[in-house]
Amino acid sequence: MTYIDQLREALGPDKVLDADFDRFSYSSDFSPMGPGEEVVPDVVVLPSGTEDVVKVVKVAREHGIPITPVGGMTGMLGGGLAIRGGILLATHTMGDVLEVDVANQTVRVQAGATLQSINDRLEAHGLWLPHLPESKWSATVGSSIASDNDSTFGMRHGKILQPLLSVHVVDGNGNSVEFGHRKSRFTSSGYKVKDLFVGAEGTLGIVTEATLKVEPLPPYRRVEMIVMPSLTRAVDLIGHCLRSGISLEAAHINCRHRLGFYTHAYKVKHGHEPEIPDWAGALFSFAIAGDKEVVDFQTDWVLRQGEEAFEGQVVAERDIVDSWWTSKHTLDFEAFQQKWPASQGEKKFGAADVGVPMGELERFYEEGFMVLLEKHGLQVLGMGAYLEQPNSIGLSLSCAVFVDYHDQAQVDAVRASVVDTSRKALEMGGTSTTYMSDTYVKIDTMREEAGDALEYYRRIKEILDPYHIMNTGKKWEDDPRPAGRDEE
Numbered sequence: 426m427t428y429i430d431q432l433r434e435a436l437g438p439d440k441v442l443d444a445d446f447d448r449f450s451y452s453s454d455f456s457p458m459g460p461g462e463e464v465v466p467d468v469v470v471l472p473s474g475t476e477d478v479v480k481v482v483k484v485a486r487e488h489g490i491p492i493t494p495v496g497g498m499t500g501m502l503g504g505g506l507a508i509r510g511g512i513l514l515a516t517h518t519m520g521d522v523l524e525v526d527v528a529n530q531t532v533r534v535q536a537g538a539t540l541q542s543i544n545d546r547l548e549a550h551g552l553w554l555p556h557l558p559e560s561k562w563s564a565t566v567g568s569s570i571a572s573d574n575d576s577t578f579g580m581r582h583g584k585i586l587q588p589l590l591s592v593h594v595v596d597g598n599g600n601s602v603e604f605g606h607r608k609s610r611f612t613s614s615g616y617k618v619k620d621l622f623v624g625a626e627g628t629l630g631i632v633t634e635a636t637l638k639v640e641p642l643p644p645y646r647r648v649e650m651i652v653m654p655s656l657t658r659a660v661d662l663i664g665h666c667l668r669s670g671i672s673l674e675a676a677h678i679n680c681r682h683r684l685g686f687y688t689h690a691y692k693v694k695h696g697h698e699p700e701i702p703d704w705a706g707a708l709f710s711f712a713i714a715g716d717k718e719v720v721d722f723q724t725d726w727v728l729r730q731g732e733e734a735f736e737g738q739v740v741a742e743r744d745i746v747d748s749w750w751t752s753k754h755t756l757d758f759e760a761f762q763q764k765w766p767a768s769q770g771e772k773k774f775g776a777a778d779v780g781v782p783m784g785e786l787e788r789f790y791e792e793g794f795m796v797l798l799e800k801h802g803l804q805v806l807g808m809g810a811y812l813e814q815p816n817s818i819g820l821s822l823s824c825a826v827f828v829d830y831h832d833q834a835q836v837d838a839v840r841a842s843v844v845d846t847s848r849k850a851l852e853m854g855g856t857s858t859t860y861m862s863d864t865y866v867k868i869d870t871m872r873e874e875a876g877d878a879l880e881y882y883r884r885i886k887e888i889l890d891p892y893h894i895m896n897t898g899k900k901w902e903d904d905p906r907p908a909g910r911d912e913e
């Protein structure tokens with residue numbers, strides 16, 4: 426009996442797909458891929474919950490078959506591609522919200538629930554899970570944990586670790602286990618093993634369920650933008666806000682190139698470019714939410730300080746401000762009218778995600794982003810810095826380019842630039858990834874960043890995935906066998 430027959434027997438035939446068309450449907454995500462670069466898994470499984478996942482892992486373990494778990498497959502660096510073949514475990518069939526505990530403000534979900542679907546359920550109770558990337562319609566809670574993605578509301582609510590109370594995981598041995606405390610908001614007991622699964626990309630186990638804390642929905646929100654003379658002045662203004670007790674809910678800094686991303690929508694609507702001052706070096710966009718009186722006071726204060734003390738200019742055109750908030754959050758845009766013309770036709774979006782210390786932002790932009798794009802001959806889309814730490818200046822950079830997917834040389838250049846950009850961030854005391862994780866593209870920079878800690882990573886992997894079947898090829902590409910197993 427083949428392992429695929431065994432999967433059919435264990436799960437039932439409807440949950441196991443091995444027809445060419447089905448397998449091809451799961452062969453690409455949103456990462457730059459050239460012609461014919463699709464990665465077709467050998468078989469796709471559609472589990473209903475933890476028990477099914479245990480069955481799949483046990484079969485895979487017996488035969489040494491790699492398993493790649495996926496959510497919405499909107500990852501932008503290939504984390505969800507089955508690059509070593511084997512089983513692709515799709516989680517969209519485990520998308521239930523299992524419990525909304527209104528009194529304790531928690532939610533229990535299956536890992537394949539999308540962030541939007543969770544919020545749709547919470548809204549009726551006046552609650553929300555404020556972990557919301559732009560891709561919230563397809564991004565799942567399992568992949569948010571696995572890739573440690575960014576959220577539009579990171580400035581106030583942080584990343585997924587902030588609300589994550591517990592994870593239920595099936596590890597590479599086929600064991601099913603809950604890590605974390607389900608409803609108390611924090612704990613000092615034991616080891617915080619649940620945190621290991623954040624950013625692990627499924628290489629330590631498959632997340633099947635999670636409990637998260639949720640918050641009361643804010644009654645009112647204001648969204649504004651200020652054109653700033655430089656990236657550094659935008660960072661300075663945010664620092665001033667924090668010192669002064671302003672509670673920013675969302676904060677983004679965009680470089681001057683990325684301004685065009687938002688002014689394009691204005692041009693489409695009005696037939697002409699908006700007036701942007703020649704001296705514009707950056708765009709600071711922010712949201713403040715809560716009670717109207719408090720929000721209005723704080724927002725007006727930020728706008729006044731931005732102009733009077735930090736040489737900025739408030740963006741008066743609501744269409745530009747709305748275009749930022751639409752793309753980040755509300756997303757009710759008219760097809761083909763927003764952002765860049767034909768952006769999903771001739772050319773697509775490619776990006777490197779890195780983090781740099783706050784004092785290095787301007788230097789990274791000039792000496793990292795711009796210089797590296799020139800070296801690789803890539804077309805600039807722009808650099809955005811998303812603030813992802815609650816009440817702190819924690820920068821997650823999206824270094825974006827246009828890429829023609831029909832041109833293999835360009836796709837290769839994007840991958841090379843991602844590695845170079847990560848290395849540059851490391852040189853500046855930063856980190857090689859902030860929202861996509863390492864995938865198979867950044868294995869070398871992951872190792873450089875880990876240094877001596879790599880040996881401990883290996884030992885952890887040995888405990889949780891001793892057969893190296895969990896998302897094989899990611900993070901550990903050139904070390905498919907754990908240390909010491911050759912002697913066995």
Ligand SMILES: Cc1cc2nc3c(=O)[nH]c(=O)nc-3n(C[C@H](O)[C@H](O)[C@H](O)COP(=O)(O)OP(=O)(O)OC[C@H]3O[C@@H](n4cnc5c(N)ncnc54)[C@H](O)[C@@H]3O)c2cc1C
Binds near residue numbers: 571577631
């Ligand atoms: C238009 C667009 C906008 C985007 N906006 C943002 C943004 O604002 N912020 C941001 O950070 N990212 C953004 N992204 C990137 C991407 O959407 C996010 O990183 C998101 O988290 C990926 O979710 P997914 O469900 O599609 O994950 P997938 O691509 O399916 O998987 C991502 C990783 O998670 C692993 N994984 C998935 N499920 C599990 C599980 N249950 N257990 C263990 N591992 C698992 C996969 O193996 C893979 O390594 C955007 C992408 C697009 C296309």
